[in-house]
Amino acid sequence: MGSGVSRTGDFMKDKMTRAHIIEAADQLFYRHGYEHTSFSDIADVVKISRGNFYYHFRTKDDILDAVIETRLANTRTMLERWEIEGEKPADRIRSFIHILIANRADVKRYGCPVGTLCSELAKLNHPSQPEANKLFTLFRIWLRRQFARLGREADADALAMHLLALSQGIATLASAFHDERFIKQEVKQMCDWLAEIAQEKRPRELVHLSNPD
Amino acid sequence: MGSGVSRTGDFMKDKMTRAHIIEAADQLFYRHGYEHTSFSDIADVVKISRGNFYYHFRTKDDILDAVIETRLANTRTMLERWEIEGEKPADRIRSFIHILIANRADVKRYGCPVGTLCSELAKLNHPSQPEANKLFTLFRIWLRRQFARLGREADADALAMHLLALSQGIATLASAFHDERFIKQEVKQMCDWLAEIAQEKRPRELVHLSNPD
Numbered sequence: 001m002g003s004g005v006s007r008t009g010d011f012m013k014d015k016m017t018r019a020h021i022i023e024a025a026d027q028l029f030y031r032h033g034y035e036h037t038s039f040s041d042i043a044d045v046v047k048i049s050r051g052n053f054y055y056h057f058r059t060k061d062d063i064l065d066a067v068i069e070t071r072l073a074n075t076r077t078m079l080e081r082w083e084i085e086g087e088k089p090a091d092r093i094r095s096f097i098h099i100l101i102a103n104r105a106d107v108k109r110y111g112c113p114v115g116t117l118c119s120e121l122a123k124l125n126h127p128s129q130p131e132a133n134k135l136f137t138l139f140r141i142w143l144r145r146q147f148a149r150l151g152r153e154a155d156a157d158a159l160a161m162h163l164l165a166l167s168q169g170i171a172t173l174a175s176a177f178h179d180e181r182f183i184k185q186e187v188k189q190m191c192d193w194l195a196e197i198a199q200e201k202r203p204r205e206l207v208h209l210s211n212p213d
Numbered sequence: 214m215g216s217g218v219s220r221t222g223d224f225m226k227d228k229m230t231r232a233h234i235i236e237a238a239d240q241l242f243y244r245h246g247y248e249h250t251s252f253s254d255i256a257d258v259v260k261i262s263r264g265n266f267y268y269h270f271r272t273k274d275d276i277l278d279a280v281i282e283t284r285l286a287n288t289r290t291m292l293e294r295w296e297i298e299g300e301k302p303a304d305r306i307r308s309f310i311h312i313l314i315a316n317r318a319d320v321k322r323y324g325c326p327v328g329t330l331c332s333e334l335a336k337l338n339h340p341s342q343p344e345a346n347k348l349f350t351l352f353r354i355w356l357r358r359q360f361a362r363l364g365r366e367a368d369a370d371a372l373a374m375h376l377l378a379l380s381q382g383i384a385t386l387a388s389a390f391h392d393e394r395f396i397k398q399e400v401k402q403m404c405d406w407l408a409e410i411a412q413e414k415r416p417r418e419l420v421h422l423s424n425p426d
Contacts, residue, residue: 032336033333119324166378169377170382173374175332186374
C-alpha cells in the first residue's frame with residue numbers, strides 16, 4: 001500500500017516536471033525562436049538535473065512535439081470555452097478577434113505564437129511542420145463553422161481564412177512597429193466587418209474601409 | 214598604366230565577389246532563416262577561399278547588415294519603377310498587391326522575405342532589427358502617399374498599414390497551407406477593395422466581404 005502511494009507520488013511528480021519542461025520550452029521557443037533555443041537553455045530555466053531532464057526528453061525535437069501537442073490541446077479547450085460562452089456565432093468570432101487585444105503585450109514583442117512557429121518550421125523544413133500547422137487548422141475549422149452558422153455557408157472557409165490572415169498580418173506588423181494602437185485600430189475594423197456580416201447593423205457604408213478615428 | 218588597369222580589375226572583381234556573397238546569404242536567410250544559416254553555409258554556396266571570404270565579411274552579422282542594405286536599395290528601386298510605370302495611384306498600389314502573385318512559388322514555401330526576417334530578428338532581439346524594419350517603413354510610406362493621392366489623406370496611413378498587414382497574413386497562411394489558390398483569391402479581393410477606394414466602380418455592395426467565387 002505504502003509503495004503504491006509512493007509510486008503514485010512519483011508519477012504525479014514526473015508529470016509535473018514534464019509539464020514544467022514543456023511550459024518553459026514553449027515560452028523560450030515563442031520568445032527567442034525554436035532554432036535559437038538550446039536544450040541547455042530549457043534545462044537552465046527548469047532547474048532540474050541533466051539526468052532528470054533526459055529521463056523526460058531525449059532531444060529538442062521531442063520537446064517540440066510535446067509543445068505542439070500541448071498547444072493543440074489548449075487551443076481545443078479554448079475554442080470549446082468560446083463555443084459555450086458565446087451566445088451567438090458572432091460573439092464567438094469576437095472572442096477570436098479579441099485574443100489580439102488580450103495578448104497585445106506579447107504580440108507586440110514576439111508576434112503570434114502560431115504564425116511565427118509555423119513560419120520558422122517551414123524554413124527549417126522541419127518534420128513537425130504539418131503538426132504545427134494543425135494549430136491553424138483548428139482555428140480555421142472552428143471559424144468556418146461560426147461563419148456558416150451566420151448564414152455564410154457558401155464562403156465560410158474564405159471568410160475564416162481572411163480573418164486568420166488579417167490577424168496574422170496584424171501580429172507581424174505590430175511586432176515590427178511595436179505598435180499597440182495599430183492592433184486596437186485593426187481589431188475595431190474587424191469587429192465592424194463582422195457586425196456587417198452578422199447583420200448586427202444595417203450596411204450603411206463600407207465600414208471596413210472607413211477611417212477608424 | 215598596366216597596374217592601374219589591374220587595380221580597376223581587382224576592384225571590379227572584389228565588388229562582384231561581395232555582391233555574390235550578399236546574394237547567396239540573402240537567399241539562405243530567406244529559405245532557411247538567419248539563425249539556421251551558418252557562415253560556412255554561405256561560404257559553401259559562394260565557393261571562394263575562406264581567406265577571400267573573410268576579406269569581405271568578418272561576421273554573419275556584417276553579412277546581415279549588407280543583405281538588409283541591399284534589400285533596402287532594391288526596394289527603393291522597385292518602388293521608383295512602380296511610381297513611373299503606374300499611371301494612376303491605384304495602378305501603383307496594384308503593383309504592390311501583385312508581388313504576392315509574382316512571388317507566389319517562394320511565398321508558398323518560405324513566406325514573405327520581409328515579414329519572416331523581421332519576425333526572426335525580433336525574437337533574437339537582434340541589433341539589426343530597426344534597420345530591417347525600415348523595409349516595412351519604405352512600403353508603408355510609399356503606400357500612404359498613393360492612398361493620399363487617391364483622396365484618402367485622412368486615413369492614408371491606416372489604409373497603407375491595413376494593406377501591408379493583409380499581405381503579410383496572406384503570405385503566412387499561404388506558407389502554412391501551401392495554398393496558391395488562397396493567394397489568388399485574396400489578391401482578387403484586395404483589388405476589388407482598392408477599386409472601391411479608387412472609385413473605379415460604383416459602390417454597389419461590400420465587395421470586400423463578397424464571395425470571391
